[in-house]
Structure formats: C-alpha cells, structure tokens
Amino acid sequence: MNEIDDVLERIEVPAPDVRADVERGERALRRRHGVQVAGAAVAVAAIVSAVAAFQGSTADHAQPGFAGPVGGASGPAAGPHRAAAPRTLSGWDTHHRVTAADRLRRLQRRLDSRSTQELLVGYRNVLAEHLDPGGNRLRYAENQQGGTGVIGTKLDWNGGGMLEIVLGHDWAAAGSFYDLDTAGMTPTTYRGQPARVSSTGDDLVVSVRHDDGTVVTLIASTGFGNNGTSTAELGLTQDQLLAAAADPRLMMPSGS
Incomplete structure (x- = not known):
C-alpha cells in the first residue's frame, strides 16, 4: 500500500444512496432533453418564418398565372393578432395598365x-x-x-x-x-x-x-x-x- 492508498482509507465515504443517484440522473436527462427540444423549436420557428417571408415576397410580385390560392382555397389561418396585408397592384399590372391607357x-x-x-x-x-x-x-x-x-x-x-x-x-x-x-x-x-x-x-x-x-x-x-x-x-x-x-x-x- 502506498501513501495515496493510506489517505483514501482514512477518508470517510458516505454509504451510496442508489435511489437518489437515479433521481439526479433523471433530472439531468430531463434538463438536457428540454434544452434539445427548445433548440429544435427555435429552429422550426426560424424555418417557418423564412418560408412565410419567401411566400410573402412571392405573393407581392405574383404575375397572372402564378398567383397563390384565392377564394375558398384552404391554407393556414392568420393569427389572432396578425392582420392580413392589403393587396396592391404589382409593378407588372401597373406598367401594363399605364401602357393600355397610353x-x-x-x-x-x-x-x-x-x-x-x-x-x-x-x-x-x-x-x-x-x-x-x-x-x-x-x-x-x-x-x-x-x-x-x-x-x-x-x-x-x-x-x-x-x-x-x-x-x-x-x-x-x-x-x-x-x-x-x-x-x-x-x-x-x-x-x-x-x-x-x-x-x-x-x-x-x-x-x-x-x-x-x-x-x-x-x-x-x-x-x-x-x-x-x-x-x-x-x-x-x-x-x-x-x-x-x-x-x-x-x-x-x-x-x-
């Protein structure tokens, strides 16, 4: 036995509590899982926001024959605090109306x-x-x-x-x-x-x-x-x- 072994024998180590160890492990797993879920939610939200921004940009510049759903077509409902953006004439429509008038x-x-x-x-x-x-x-x-x-x-x-x-x-x-x-x-x-x-x-x-x-x-x-x-x-x-x-x-x- 060396000096390190002698020291270790003199240290009083409490008896292991297996149940407590299991509970601590489960809590740690839940915390780590919660962080992963939150991270995934943030990633999904970012993707949804990017898709919505892309669709909005496409709708703003839609030309005849490439417009999105109209009338009774199904689609995601607007949130309770989000008003639908007013539709305006695209640059293409305005140009051709002016040309016809000319x-x-x-x-x-x-x-x-x-x-x-x-x-x-x-x-x-x-x-x-x-x-x-x-x-x-x-x-x-x-x-x-x-x-x-x-x-x-x-x-x-x-x-x-x-x-x-x-x-x-x-x-x-x-x-x-x-x-x-x-x-x-x-x-x-x-x-x-x-x-x-x-x-x-x-x-x-x-x-x-x-x-x-x-x-x-x-x-x-x-x-x-x-x-x-x-x-x-x-x-x-x-x-x-x-x-x-x-x-x-x-x-x-x-x-x-």
Missing part, C-alpha cells in the same frame, strides 16, 4: 388629328358620288371610330338614318362596331371581287375585299342610335352599296 390616348389623338378628319371626309365624298349625287341625303356627322388596323365613321343618311363605313384588314373588322352575326353575312362576289351581304335583320350590310386586302364594310340603317333619330326609308339597294364599297379610292391610311 395606347388609348394615342389612338384618340390620331382619330382627332386633322389628317384623320380629312381622310374621313374623303370617304364621305366617295360614298356621296355613288349614293347621293344630288347632295341632299348624306351628311358628315363628325363621328370617327377606330382601333388597331380599323377605321371608320358614321354618316347621317336621309334626314335621320345612318350610313356607317368601316375599313379593316379582314371580314370581322366591322364586328367591333356592329353585330355582324345579326346581319347573317353570306359570301358572294361583286365584279370579280370577294364580297359578303346581309341576309337577316332590318339593316343593309355589305362588305367587299379589295385587291390590296382591305375590307370595306357599309352598314345602312333607318335609325341613328347615337343621335336618337330615324328615317322612314333608306332608299338604297345592296347593289348600290356594293358598288360604293368596291371603289378603289376607299383605302386604309398608310401605316395602318
């Missing part, structure tokens, strides 16, 4: 321009040569209408009726201003040119395709809806309207 303003300026007015008066003069050589039934009503690749005007006819002319690049061009389905347009020809004429309704409607692809449509009605006026009779035939619509001087403005 296009409308440019179109209106073009329709109001002197060159357009002169063009429409020219249309009126061509129609007058064919339909009103006496000069007492067709008047220019200073009404212009148009869009992308379409232009036209409504003229006062026979003291209250209406004669509308629309030029475009296809048969449906006048459909923006008149219900061609109601007119029941049927294919025909006029002096070798493709044409269409109305077969139903009270109005006379004709369309002629010119050699350059321009489609001229004439619509004659006893009532002028914009003015609230009417005439007892048109005094026109489809052949007269076809001859007028086929006049090669009726052309689209350059660049249209």
Whole structure:
C-alpha cells in the first residue's frame, strides 16, 4: 500500500444512496432533453418564418398565372393578432395598365388629328358620288371610330338614318362596331371581287375585299342610335352599296 492508498482509507465515504443517484440522473436527462427540444423549436420557428417571408415576397410580385390560392382555397389561418396585408397592384399590372391607357390616348389623338378628319371626309365624298349625287341625303356627322388596323365613321343618311363605313384588314373588322352575326353575312362576289351581304335583320350590310386586302364594310340603317333619330326609308339597294364599297379610292391610311 502506498501513501495515496493510506489517505483514501482514512477518508470517510458516505454509504451510496442508489435511489437518489437515479433521481439526479433523471433530472439531468430531463434538463438536457428540454434544452434539445427548445433548440429544435427555435429552429422550426426560424424555418417557418423564412418560408412565410419567401411566400410573402412571392405573393407581392405574383404575375397572372402564378398567383397563390384565392377564394375558398384552404391554407393556414392568420393569427389572432396578425392582420392580413392589403393587396396592391404589382409593378407588372401597373406598367401594363399605364401602357393600355397610353395606347388609348394615342389612338384618340390620331382619330382627332386633322389628317384623320380629312381622310374621313374623303370617304364621305366617295360614298356621296355613288349614293347621293344630288347632295341632299348624306351628311358628315363628325363621328370617327377606330382601333388597331380599323377605321371608320358614321354618316347621317336621309334626314335621320345612318350610313356607317368601316375599313379593316379582314371580314370581322366591322364586328367591333356592329353585330355582324345579326346581319347573317353570306359570301358572294361583286365584279370579280370577294364580297359578303346581309341576309337577316332590318339593316343593309355589305362588305367587299379589295385587291390590296382591305375590307370595306357599309352598314345602312333607318335609325341613328347615337343621335336618337330615324328615317322612314333608306332608299338604297345592296347593289348600290356594293358598288360604293368596291371603289378603289376607299383605302386604309398608310401605316395602318
């Protein structure tokens, strides 16, 4: 036995309490487990916050076709103390709304321009040569209408009726201003040119395709809806309207 062994023998070591040792061990395990659970909870909360922030950023910049759930779609309910963020127009929506408004303003300026007015008066003069050589039934009503690749005007006819002319690049061009389905347009020809004429309704409607692809449509009605006026009779035939619509001087403005 060495000196260390001698010292150890002289030290009084209390009798071991196994039950107490077990309880102390369990308490230590519970404390360590609690720390691990808390750490996991913090990690989960951080992940949830990151996902929520990402989703919020995506929603703020969502474009049509990539929006999140709407209507009755299920999803996590907002917390009792968290108000839903107000929805605002994204930059994409704002840009395209402004662009559309700019296009409308440019179109209106073009329709109001002197060159357009002169063009429409020219249309009126061509129609007058064919339909009103006496000069007492067709008047220019200073009404212009148009869009992308379409232009036209409504003229006062026979003291209250209406004669509308629309030029475009296809048969449906006048459909923006008149219900061609109601007119029941049927294919025909006029002096070798493709044409269409109305077969139903009270109005006379004709369309002629010119050699350059321009489609001229004439619509004659006893009532002028914009003015609230009417005439007892048109005094026109489809052949007269076809001859007028086929006049090669009726052309689209350059660049249209």
